[in-house]
Amino acid sequence: xxxxxxxxxxxxxxxxxxxxxARDEKREAVLRTAVRLFLEQGYHRVTLNDxxxxxxxxxxxxxxxxxxxxxxxxxxxxxxxxxVDEFIAEIDNGGGNALAxxxxxxxxxxxxxxxxxxxxxxxxxxxxxTAENQKIVRAAKKRIDRTFRKYLADGVxxxxxxxxxxxxxxxxxxxxxxxxxxxxxxxxxWSAEAVASRFAAQLTEGLANDRPSKRGPGTPKKSRPAKGxxx
Amino acid sequence: xxxxxxxxxxxxxxxxxxxxxARDEKREAVLRTAVRLFLEQGYHRVTLNDxxxxxxxxxxxxxxxxxxxxxxxxxxxxxxxxxVDEFIAEIDNGGGNALAxxxxxxxxxxxxxxxxxxxxxxxxxxxxxTAENQKIVRAAKKRIDRTFRKYLADGVxxxxxxxxxxxxxxxxxxxxxxxxxxxxxxxxxWSAEAVASRFAAQLTEGLANDRPSKRGPGTPKKSRPAKGxxx
DNA sequence: CCCGTATATTACCCATGAGTAATAAAAAGT
DNA sequence: ACTTTTTATTACTCATGGGTAATATACGGG
Numbered sequence: 001x002x003x004x005x006x007x008x009x010x011x012x013x014x015x016x017x018x019x020x021x022a023r024d025e026k027r028e029a030v031l032r033t034a035v036r037l038f039l040e041q042g043y044h045r046v047t048l049n050d051x052x053x054x055x056x057x058x059x060x061x062x063x064x065x066x067x068x069x070x071x072x073x074x075x076x077x078x079x080x081x082x083x084v085d086e087f088i089a090e091i092d093n094g095g096g097n098a099l100a101x102x103x104x105x106x107x108x109x110x111x112x113x114x115x116x117x118x119x120x121x122x123x124x125x126x127x128x129x130t131a132e133n134q135k136i137v138r139a140a141k142k143r144i145d146r147t148f149r150k151y152l153a154d155g156v157x158x159x160x161x162x163x164x165x166x167x168x169x170x171x172x173x174x175x176x177x178x179x180x181x182x183x184x185x186x187x188x189x190w191s192a193e194a195v196a197s198r199f200a201a202q203l204t205e206g207l208a209n210d211r212p213s214k215r216g217p218g219t220p221k222k223s224r225p226a227k228g229x230x231x
Numbered sequence: 232x233x234x235x236x237x238x239x240x241x242x243x244x245x246x247x248x249x250x251x252x253a254r255d256e257k258r259e260a261v262l263r264t265a266v267r268l269f270l271e272q273g274y275h276r277v278t279l280n281d282x283x284x285x286x287x288x289x290x291x292x293x294x295x296x297x298x299x300x301x302x303x304x305x306x307x308x309x310x311x312x313x314x315v316d317e318f319i320a321e322i323d324n325g326g327g328n329a330l331a332x333x334x335x336x337x338x339x340x341x342x343x344x345x346x347x348x349x350x351x352x353x354x355x356x357x358x359x360x361t362a363e364n365q366k367i368v369r370a371a372k373k374r375i376d377r378t379f380r381k382y383l384a385d386g387v388x389x390x391x392x393x394x395x396x397x398x399x400x401x402x403x404x405x406x407x408x409x410x411x412x413x414x415x416x417x418x419x420x421w422s423a424e425a426v427a428s429r430f431a432a433q434l435t436e437g438l439a440n441d442r443p444s445k446r447g448p449g450t451p452k453k454s455r456p457a458k459g460x461x462x
Numbered sequence: 463c464c465c466g467t468a469t470a471t472t473a474c475c476c477a478t479g480a481g482t483a484a485t486a487a488a489a490a491g492t
Numbered sequence: 493a494c495t496t497t498t499t500a501t502t503a504c505t506c507a508t509g510g511g512t513a514a515t516a517t518a519c520g521g522g
Binding site: 041042044045125127128162164165168169171172173174175176177178179180182183190195198199202203205 | 272273275276356358359393395396399400402403404405406407408409410411413414421426429430433434436
């Protein structure tokens with residue numbers, strides 16, 4: 001028998017590597033559990049004891065992986081944001097005119113909103129984070145917003161999108177999509193992809209039937225009575 | 232001098248009435264202050280001491296008007312919901328076809344979202360309330376949702392609205408509108424009415440330019456490549 | 463087999479903030 | 493003026509939960 005066993009010989013780094021990987025897996029397990037609980041019950045109603053308990057460990061063990069509760073919250077958020085940044089880059093570098101890109105973005109973003117990590121982007125309160133992390137979150141939200149506005153502005157410029165204010169239109173679209181994170185449940189009747197594709201269609205095509213195929217019972221008038229609001 | 236001053240004579244109930252009114256005014260002042268702070272900083276970061284301090288009183292004084300912090304939160308919410316219920320009733324009893332009613336609803340709801348009491352409807356977490364009050368909130372949200380769906384379904388039936396799934400379309404619209412409560416600021420460039428009317432237009436008319444007036448640079452094709460989603 | 467490191471546990475600390483006496487000041491009623 | 497009721501204050505209780513210190517246990521390396 002040799003002084004060294006074969007496995008040790010094959011990969012001297014393996015023990016170290018596997019150890020590091022085990023650690024990362026545990027870290028991620030904490031985040032998965034935390035994000036679930038935070039979404040289910042809300043950040044402030046979830047204690048670190050709750051998180052630990054669901055992982056069959058005790059609270060102080062968590063501090064081997066994270067420095068504070070708000071750091072856990074931030075890392076949960078970051079997981080979701082990473083995915084968004086990825087598909088934004090993918091769409092941005094891909095082909096198609098502005099309207100096509102906008103539709104792709106809506107589709108991808110809507111699907112993301114049906115996941116835990118996606119919902120965490122809109123259901124967590126950035127004010128629970130440190131000032132530095134709040135800055136990071138704000139920057140990320142700005143990136144998303146800029147992308148929507150860019151596609152809208154480009155689309156207006158190239159004629160694929162009706163003249164509109166990109167800022168306001170971006171808010172309208174983002175609102176619809178973010179809201180998915182509040183109501184969507186996997187148990188429901190709609191698959192994530194189905195919701196996403198319907199949203200992509202509706203948000204870009206609108207609802208009003210300007211040119212009814214025959215003639216609607218409503219005898220659609222072009223002119224609205226007055227510009228004034230309600231009341 | 233008479234034994235009774237004229238005012239006292241005119242209204243024997245006045246002392247009692249004015250007392251009750253003073254009380255109600257103070258109650259409302261508490262709510263106005265609370266709603267502001269809750270929106271500014273988030274419910275869990277606002278202490279009752281904070282609320283009291285801004286009113287130049289001390290915490291226990293609040294307990295003359297409310298039984299608990301979560302009751303204050305609930306009453307803040309109820310103030311906003313009351314307004315929504317009112318204009319829903321008004322629109323529902325008013326004239327116009329389904330699409331017209333939908334536009335009125337969007338307009339009114341959007342305007343409401345630009346106010347403190349409106350924003351509280353979407354920015355407060357119902358899970359901070361007692362189980363009973365959570366029920367009330369759920370019922371109210373259901374009422375709003377039903378109204379949107381009804382107008383959409385009616386519109387599809389009478390031809391004023393494109394065929395669509397009212398459930399999903401209602402979510403899309405409500406999402407856009409609720410989101411206003413998260414981003415709108417009075418200090419911004421847009422008035423509440425301007426935002427509301429743009430939303431009413433965009434959400435019902437859509438964005439895509441199906442029939443460009445001359446011929447857009449994008450050489451619009453009628454056929455989209457495939458029904459499948461992204462990726 | 464022993465040592466050092468990583469990871470876990472038990473038992474604490476302690477700031478925070480909702481809610482509650484006990485009591486004082488103010489206003490209303492007579 | 494005297495009493496009662498309402499409204500406010502000061503001074504407290506106390507449960508909660510984030511975070512830490514001291515310490516035990518598992519584990520890979522030599």
